[in-house]
């Protein structure tokens with residue numbers, strides 16, 4: 323079934339959607355994006371994604387294309403027009419089409435390009451993959467130094483995902499010299515040792531995950547200690563449990579790192595509990 327997508331003010335069949343070859347997103351990866359999941363036809367943590375979009379745009383000196391209420395209305399309309407039950411809404415905002423290629427930014431009044439589309443993923447929250455957990459490999463983190471901005475420069479994360487696939491794994495954990503973990507290819511990373519959860523502190527080095535923030539808050543409510551600090555691959559391999567968080571993976575158990583089983587090699591009890599807590603709370607609060 324052909325989707326209805328949104329491009330610069332119009333809802334059109336996907337085959338009719340057009341963006342200029344001079345678009346800064348296409349030529350320079352000069353754009354930012356958000357992925358908001360949908361469960362039961364409702365948006366998960368929309369406010370968090372809208373706030374991060376605003377921040378990413380601000381960090382790049384781009385104006386927000388519309389108010390949050392209008393953005394919410396657009397998200398809801400595209401979900402409805404495509405009859406999405408479980409899945410996601412992808413939103414991209416670029417610096418627009420200056421009419422030519424130039425390293426300098428175009429004038430600030432150049433209209434941005436705003437694109438939304440949906441992906442349907444029936445049963446997203448009941449994924450069999452989450453029952454088995456992910457096997458991950460490590461690769462050096464060769465991304466740029468402002469990973470806190472959610473830009474569309476996703477070539478290196480794609481290469482990391484392909485390295486994982488080539489190794490028969492599900493994802494790649496990105497590491498700095500010394501084996502310190504930054505993030506997964508498109509998710510935040512966590513370990514649990516002695517009942518304490520550990521995840522890297524926010525900085526320019528990682529994306530401030532919306533799922534990360536929600537899981538952190540749920541853990542605090544449940545009285546589980548959360549430490550924000552860097553950890554190494556060796557520490558993760560020796561941990562009781564490990565998991566990744568993102569808008570599409572939710573809380574994803576990680577059961578093997580570079581061929582070494584984490585715990586007994588099955589999704590850990592605290593990880594499973596956090597996933598259940600997260601999905602229940604997000605369904606409850608969905609818009």
Ligand code: PDD
Pocket residue numbers: 357505506507508509510528529530531532533534567568569570
């Ligand atoms: N990726 N870190 C990176 C590098 C990411 O790309 C993502 C999300 C996250 C998790 O953020 P959140 O919890 O807000 O989804 C962390 C999305 C899902 C994607 O690119 O498809």
